[in-house]
Amino acid sequence: MEKSQAYLRIQELRGIIEEANRLYYKENAPTLSDYEFDMLLKELEKLEKENPEYAAADSPTAKVGSDLRKEFDQYPHRYPMLSLGNTYDISEVQAFADRVAKGIGDSFTYSCELKFDGTAICLTYRDGKLFRALTRGDGTVGDDVTRNVKHISNIPQELECPAGFVPGDGRRQPWPKEFEIRGEIYMPWAAFDRLNEERVKDEEQPFANPRNAASGSLKLIDSRMVAERGLECTLYHMLGEDLPFRTHQEALEAASEWGLPVSDKRRICSNINEIEEFINYWDTERKNLPYATDGIVIKVNELPYQAQLGYTAKAPRWAVAYKFKAEQALTKLLSIDYQVGRTGAVTPVANLEPVQLSGTVVKRASLHNADQMEILDIHIGDYVYVEKGGEIIPKITGVELSKRGTDVVLPHFPEKCPDCGTTLVKDEEEAKSFCPNSTGCPTQIKGRLVHFLSRKAMNVIAGDATIEQLFNKALVWNVADFYELTKEHLLMLDGWKDKSAERFLKSISESRKVPFERVLYALGIRYVGETTAKSVARHFGDIDAIAGASVETLLEVEDVGQVIADSIWEYFNDQANMEIVRRLKDAGLQFAVKGEDVELSDKLKGMTIVISGNFSISRDQMKALITAHGGKNSGSISGKTAFLLAGEKAGPEKLKKAEGLGIRVIGEQEFLQEIIGTASEKNTKGPAAKEAPNDSASNETKDHNEEFTGTLF
Numbered sequence: 112m113e114k115s116q117a118y119l120r121i122q123e124l125r126g127i128i129e130e131a132n133r134l135y136y137k138e139n140a141p142t143l144s145d146y147e148f149d150m151l152l153k154e155l156e157k158l159e160k161e162n163p164e165y166a167a168a169d170s171p172t173a174k175v176g177s178d179l180r181k182e183f184d185q186y187p188h189r190y191p192m193l194s195l196g197n198t199y200d201i202s203e204v205q206a207f208a209d210r211v212a213k214g215i216g217d218s219f220t221y222s223c224e225l226k227f228d229g230t231a232i233c234l235t236y237r238d239g240k241l242f243r244a245l246t247r248g249d250g251t252v253g254d255d256v257t258r259n260v261k262h263i264s265n266i267p268q269e270l271e272c273p274a275g276f277v278p279g280d281g282r283r284q285p286w287p288k289e290f291e292i293r294g295e296i297y298m299p300w301a302a303f304d305r306l307n308e309e310r311v312k313d314e315e316q317p318f319a320n321p322r323n324a325a326s327g328s329l330k331l332i333d334s335r336m337v338a339e340r341g342l343e344c345t346l347y348h349m350l351g352e353d354l355p356f357r358t359h360q361e362a363l364e365a366a367s368e369w370g371l372p373v374s375d376k377r378r379i380c381s382n383i384n385e386i387e388e389f390i391n392y393w394d395t396e397r398k399n400l401p402y403a404t405d406g407i408v409i410k411v412n413e414l415p416y417q418a419q420l421g422y423t424a425k426a427p428r429w430a431v432a433y434k435f436k437a438e439q440a441l442t443k444l445l446s447i448d449y450q451v452g453r454t455g456a457v458t459p460v461a462n463l464e465p466v467q468l469s470g471t472v473v474k475r476a477s478l479h480n481a482d483q484m485e486i487l488d489i490h491i492g493d494y495v496y497v498e499k500g501g502e503i504i505p506k507i508t509g510v511e512l513s514k515r516g517t518d519v520v521l522p523h524f525p526e527k528c529p530d531c532g533t534t535l536v537k538d539e540e541e542a543k544s545f546c547p548n549s550t551g552c553p554t555q556i557k558g559r560l561v562h563f564l565s566r567k568a569m570n571v572i573a574g575d576a577t578i579e580q581l582f583n584k585a586l587v588w589n590v591a592d593f594y595e596l597t598k599e600h601l602l603m604l605d606g607w608k609d610k611s612a613e614r615f616l617k618s619i620s621e622s623r624k625v626p627f628e629r630v631l632y633a634l635g636i637r638y639v640g641e642t643t644a645k646s647v648a649r650h651f652g653d654i655d656a657i658a659g660a661s662v663e664t665l666l667e668v669e670d671v672g673q674v675i676a677d678s679i680w681e682y683f684n685d686q687a688n689m690e691i692v693r694r695l696k697d698a699g700l701q702f703a704v705k706g707e708d709v710e711l712s713d714k715l716k717g718m719t720i721v722i723s724g725n726f727s728i729s730r731d732q733m734k735a736l737i738t739a740h741g742g743k744n745s746g747s748i749s750g751k752t753a754f755l756l757a758g759e760k761a762g763p764e765k766l767k768k769a770e771g772l773g774i775r776v777i778g779e780q781e782f783l784q785e786i787i788g789t790a791s792e793k794n795t796k797g798p799a800a801k802e803a804p805n806d807s808a809s810n811e812t813k814d815h816n817e818e819f820t821g822t823l824f
């Protein structure tokens with residue numbers, strides 16, 4: 112390949128991989144299979160090797176497997192956070208046992224445990240208090256998610272004294288002064304199903320599996336939202352200096368006595384037969400567990416033996432994971448419904464003969480789209496395999512052809528909208544069919560109305576039946592019509608009385624106070640879920656700024672990629688939508704961020720600022736401060752960066768890049784003094800943090816604002 116071609120392909124691959132990583136880690140909506148992803152990465156690695164002059168420190172090849180996010184502070188792991196060797200084959204477990212016996216003889220035991228399918232976490236307790244929670248990150252450095260972990264109900268912030276512990280018996284406390292305990296944050300099936308149901312209803316991409324849902328939720332910027340996600344934790348590995356335990360089991364038992372969540376689904380085994388028994392038992396029994404497991408972890412139980420066996424660069428030599436094959440059930444496909452969603456997407460949904468899978472009864476499953484139906488060569492009446500944990504949950508993964516009868520019927524994906532009869536259009540990129548009649552298709556109209564009033568949007572108390580009635584009487588056609596309803600209108604509806612009409616109107620009236628970010632979400636712009644609406648609202652400040660933004664500017668918002676940016680731009684460039692927005696504005700809805708998030712000055716207008724390191728206020732507060740002064744935050748330095756705002760321990764990579772590009776580096780004091788000088792003219796109150804503020808930190812912002820006077824820029 113020619114040099115110039117190689118260069119272009121390298122750039123292209125980096126772009127594709129970075130976008131895939133972003134979708135996987137940030138939106139938890141993987142678009143590539145693991146295999147496809149690995150192949151692209153391998154191609155990039157090869158090209159970079161052949162063309163070393165194009166290698167770059169920030170290439171995705173240099174940071175494989177890292178889930179670090181710029182929104183979090185990072186800390187080094189005291190002990191590297193490694194992975195586990197794994198196998199699907201019991202004979203390899205035997206080989207593991209042989210290797211171990213060769214190293215330490217045969218007087219040892221195994222601890223067999225469930226392998227929880229979640230995201231790894233490392234908790235540090237100091238003096239009995241939760242000190243810090245780090246994700247695996249790249250194994251050496253992890254993201255500090257302590258604030259989010261505090262919203263996980265079964266993680267104690269303070270340890271308990273075990274029964275029988277006598278204070279003053281010589282030991283100051285029943286636990287080591289400092290220790291780490293590692294485990295998994297996971298999302299039980301019930302919470303996962305609930306979350307995905309909501310996401311599907313909102314036409315947001317559902318999480319691919321509970322593991323993605325758990326890691327996505329753990330990394331939410333707004334820690335208050337973490338509490339709503341129903342995450343749980345299980346801990347399985349204690350580390351520290353001079354721990355007083357002889358075996359791994361003793362350490363887990365002690366942890367459990369201190370109130371830490373440790374699974375009781377474990378067993379001490381002495382030989383491979385017992386290990387196999389444990390594996391076989393849980394391969395069946397796990398289907399009744401309320402959470403996802405993907406295997407069994409087999410560990411040498413005696414800690415001195417663990418130390419003797421040690422580690423390879425990637426994994427301990429004293430443990431191995433036996434992985435279960437994906438859990439499936441076989442059942443009969445009875446019929447297929449074609450559902451039209453709020454945004455017009457038509458999705459085939461299979462009706463199945465009820466079957467037990469992963470502890471729940473499955474009656475319906477997604478078939479994705481017409482292409483998927485064709486690939487599976489699915490017929491009504493076929494016996495099909497259903498799996499949980501697929502992209503849309505549960506999903507049909509295959510057809511058992513040996514059970515196909517003679518009476519099966521080939522389904523036909525409709526060409527016309529099953530609701531309004533408009534000819535469907537196919538979005539080739541997404542392989543989805545859409546009804547283009549967005550303003551005339553009753554299902555789409557009603558879907559938008561229901562979404563608008565829903566709890567997380569305008570929170571108006573109204574059932575779907577009410578909306579159906581209002582729509583059927585032609586009283587409401589679009590969301591702006593809700594604000595023109597009168598009591599007389601409502602009394603025209605069957606079964607409505609004075610009281611119910613008044614209650615409904617009161618609820619509508621109260622929705623005028625709903626904050627802008629939720630109003631933006633309520634508009635039902637395709638792909639704009641709650642979190643995106645929040646980022647967009649806070650980035651731009653008001654609806655006019657969003658409506659006037661170019662796709663390029665929209666792309667600068669955290670978590671906004673090409674698809675979302677295009678969708679927002681399209682929404683606001685449609686006259687009919689702008690008319691609705693105008694009427695909603697006239698009705699008095701909130702169309703600008705309020706109060707603490709208010710704009711303080713425009714001194715940073717047009718400037719893109721990159722921040723790095725730690726400040727006396729949280730990074731989110733610092734970002735909010737920049738936004739409040741009209742600036743924009745960006746995660747990476749480019750020629751467009753106005754300056755790098757560097758706090759303590761600013762990233763050396765960023766400093767180097769700024770220097771290389773001749774970009775100014777500014778410290779916190781200089782920055783705050785300069786900003787506050789202008790802020791005090793307009794407003795002395797600082798912007799609030801994006802997240803649930805730590806009180807002392809938000810006061811700090813305020814103090815800075817009041818304290819400093821001076822001018823900048």
Ligand code: IVH
Nearest residue numbers: 193194195224225226227231295347408427
């Ligand atoms: S022990 C030094 N025990 O599976 C490694 N890991 O695929 C110690 N996992 O990295 C890990 N359940 O995140 C261990 N009972 C269990 C586990 C478990 C789930 C995770 C863990 C590990 C990954 C490997």
